[in-house]
Amino acid sequence: MIMNRITKTLAVTAAVIIVGIIVLFQQEEPQGQAVTPDKSIPISSADSSDENTHKQSNDLLFVDVKGAVVQPDVYQMKQGTRVKDAIEEAGGLRDDANPLSVNLAQKLIDEMVIYVQEEGSTSTGSPENLGSTDKIFVNQATPIELEALPGIGQAKAEAIIDYREQNGPFTSIEELMKVKGIGEKTVENFQDKIQIP
Incomplete structure (x- = not known):
């Protein structure tokens, strides 16, 4: 009789533990899925990435810096930057440059040509x-x-x-x-x- 009682108590305890584990496992399962998703990228995330890339490309422009600068070339610049920034990107003004030949504060536009004259130039x-x-x-x-x-x-x-x-x-x-x-x-x-x- 005592053995029956102990066996029943152990069986009930084991059943409670098993039920508790099952309930606990079912509650944690969705969280586990959220933490470890499969390797596929959701469409909305891919779209967002494309939008960010497109937005970044719209934030860039190209300017052609020529004349009395250290490194004349075509430079990629950000929207909102100024002629002064493009000239600095080109290594700055040469010693023979006429800084009054350009508006250093002017905002850049795409495909803009910045030509820095030499001192004494009549161009x-x-x-x-x-x-x-x-x-x-x-x-x-x-x-x-x-x-x-x-x-x-x-x-x-x-x-x-x-x-x-x-x-x-x-x-x-x-x-x-x-x-x-x-x-x-x-x-x-x-x-x-x-x-x-």
Whole structure:
């Protein structure tokens, strides 16, 4: 009888332990699956990765740095960086460079050409190898260079520079007509004398 009682007690205890283990195992099983997923990548994760790659490529631009810099070349830059940053990337200005020939604070745009003149150069900011030595780069031009354009005096030159500083570089010749005091006829008078990358 005592043996029966001990056997029953052990059987009940064993059953309780087994049931407890089963319940505990069932509760932990989903967590185990979440911690150790299979090696496949969820579609949403792959899409997110593609979006990040696309976003990163949109954050980059290429600029061509030429003239009186240490290492002229095409450089990959981040959106929002300035001409000064691109020149630093090109090793900085040479000793014979004219720092007044470029607007160091200007924001970069994709496919932009930055041409740093040498001291004493009479060029209008356009390198010879571009085949347009008589053209003025509107996004880099100084007020004096802009005043050399037909129909552009000191006030309009300053208005062009003010617009450029407030709105970023010009992206088309037509955008010049958004500058106060510059209309279609004025632009027609000088459009063959300017370069907008």
